[in-house]
Amino acid sequence: MSATSCVLSEEQFLCCICLDVFTDPVTIPCGHNFCKNCITQHWNVNSARCQCPMCKKHFRARPKLHVNTFISEMAADFKQSARKTGGDGSEIQVAKPGEIPCDICTGTKLKAKKSCLTCFASYCIIHLDPHQTSDRLKTHLLTDPVDNMEGRVCAKHRKPLELFCKTDQTCVCSHCTVTEHVSHNIVSVKVEYEGKKAELEQTEANIQQMIQERQLRCQRIKQLKIHSKEDAETEIANGVRIFTVLMQTAERDLNELIEMIEERQKRTEEEADRYITELDQEVSELMKRHAEVQQLSRTEDHLHLLQNFTGTSTALHTGNWTGVSICPPSYEGTVTEAVAKLEETLSREKEQLLHEARLRRVQHYTVDVILDPHTANPWLNLSDDEKQVGCAEVRRDLPDNKERFSLYNNVLAQQSFSSGRFYYEVQVTGKTDWTLGVAKESVNRKGIIPLSPVNGYWAVGLRNGNEYLSLTSPVVSLSLNFRPQRVGVFVSYEEGLVSFYDVDEAIHIYSFTDCCFTEKLFPFFSPGLNHGGVNSAPLIILPVNHAY
Known part of the structure; x- marks a missing residue:
């Protein structure tokens, strides 16, 4: 029997009265089959005329009804099979609380597969079949299951709400347009839907952007x-x-x-x-x-x-004690002088200790920086370990890829940073020209653009052997008491801070504050021009010595 039910289609087991699978099927004299209860109720309602609901054949007397055991067994077997899968192979599911049930099912309600906006009813997989096979029902508008089908019908005219009144901002039926909403701005629900959907998509995008901004701020x-x-x-x-x-x-x-x-x-x-x-x-x-x-x-x-x-009158040889006396040492001013000396010593040591403490604090965020040869200007020479860079006397033949600096003798590090803090140190000994700092990812690497925060660079440098500069807009001269031999660079992304240090003297050189970083930052190096060998010494990225 199971094999037979797999071949037969569902519509062969549907009662045309209840549109459900046969329950106690009976066969009347004309050969058509119905649920015993369905045909009995049909004849009770239409007692004046006893006829077949399908072929309309009249019977003089009401036929005696006997359950067709063969069809009953096949219908029962089909129901058992249908409980596992629907006609299209989909799994049959009983409607759970909160899910939309089938409006046709009697007894146990199955989960609706589709809702018909023409019939204003929802159908499970089994009862949806007529809408997929009948030519007349195929024209109906099906949608995913929706609740409250009554809400889709005009309460006054009992017509589908398929139009939208833009004047009153409400859904209306076709009759409403010639009565209460006559001369109003009327469009189809679909047109208004598309407009509102576009607005919602824009709102969604705006909200998503706000979420991302707040998540980023929260992260910071x-x-x-x-x-x-x-x-x-x-x-x-x-x-x-x-x-x-x-x-x-x-x-x-x-x-x-x-x-x-x-x-x-x-x-x-x-x-x-x-x-x-x-x-x-x-x-x-x-x-x-x-x-x-x-x-x-x-x-x-x-x-x-x-x-x-x-013998007794001979003069005695004694000392002259007239001018001899003992004066206790005076301690007046001793403590005062000692305290003044201590204050001077403490002030000097305190200043040095504070400088060392500041440097020690930023050295905690040391990172290992390596130069990126793909960004190096063709006039630059990089060491094999990519820790040193100097200006050559001959231009190298390198591909002009988009990452490479073509005009300035610049090179970036391979590492980038978009959050947190980082620190590195560079030896500048023997140089008369150099520039160090950080640059954002989108800096122009091909044009002639001044190195400044406006153009995505936060850097300090040396020019002409003794002119130390902060590359701001405009450039600011730095007055230094010592010639830095080892420069430390510290960045705090969230605080918008870029600071430079003379490592050997543990002295702060300069800081860019209140910077607004929105993209990746790269450590940035420029050894300057060779100047006939005068400035040939390389910039060297050194391991950090945490001596302080």
């Missing part, structure tokens, strides 16, 4: 949040280090002050002790002579006094 804020945490941790570490050094310096100077005062006091005590010792010795000798003189002066022996008088 998240990045800044990360940077803020990193900066706080680095600043705490730098603060601890700087204060430790300053406290050690203050403690060292305090110890030196104490040592100096104690040394003065020690020298004073030693001098006093020496005087005291000498005076004690003289006092001892004087007391001895005093005893001798006293004894001789009390004698009654004239001869004895005269014989010993010469």
Whole structure:
């Protein structure tokens, strides 16, 4: 039986009254088949005339109805097969809550496959078949299942809402155009749909752009949040280090002050002790002579006094202590001078430590930069490791691809950055002309365009051996106390910051602030012209030494 049902089509098992697969099929005398309940109700309603609904044959008496077991079994087998797949091979699904059900199904409602805007009804896969096979029903307008079919009918005229009144901004039927909406601006629903759809697409595009802008801003804020945490941790570490050094310096100077005062006091005590010792010795000798003189002066022996008088009257050899005194050392101003000296030392060390801390902070974001030979001007020579670039005396024969700089002696790095922070260092020793910085991806690489932020360059440079410049608009001269030998370049994309440092002296050279970056940034290098060998030294990308 299963094999038979696979060959037979669904319409062979449909009752023409309920348009559903037979339930208790019966065969009337003319040979046509119907559901027993359907034909019974049909004859009950039309009791005056007992005829076949299909061929219209009249019967004198109502035929007795008996279930056709053969057709019943085939219909049951077909129903079982149809529960798995529809006539077009689609899976049959029972309508779930929230899904649009078939309006024709009795009992269990199947999920609607299509809705007919002509019949104002929704059909499952099984009951959709007449709309796909009947020539008359094929002209109906089918759409994906829609809810509330009543909402697609004019409540007043019971006609399809197939027109749109632009004057009142509402959907109308054909009768409405000659009554309430006469002389109004009327267009078809399709025309208005296309217009509104275009507006929605534009709105969608605008919203999508707003979403992207806010997602980008959110991403940047998240990045800044990360940077803020990193900066706080680095600043705490730098603060601890700087204060430790300053406290050690203050403690060292305090110890030196104490040592100096104690040394003065020690020298004073030693001098006093020496005087005291000498005076004690003289006092001892004087007391001895005093005893001798006293004894001789009390004698009654004239001869004895005269014989010993010469020895006792001899002058004593004692020191002259008239101008000798001990003055305690004066410490007035000692602490004041020490504090002033300490302040000067601390100020000098603090300044140096702050410079070193700033450099240490940006060196945390070191990246490995390699030159891109596809962007190098033909006058430039790149080393095999693509870490050095200098100007040659002979122009190389290279293809003029779109990435290559054709007029300026420029070259970009292979790495690009569109978020976050990055830092790299370049040796400029022995050069009289150089330019360093970053450039955006879209810079003009063929024309004569000044290097400035307006044209997508954020750079500093050296000209004529001693003129340091910030390539702003207009160019700004930089007054430097030292000739940088090693230049550090730091970029914070989200903050719009590009900073340059003299690495050896740990000094900040210049910063571009409040920049608005919207595309990729590339590290940018220009070793300048050769100038007959005077400026032949290359720019060298160096590994960063985190000594600070």
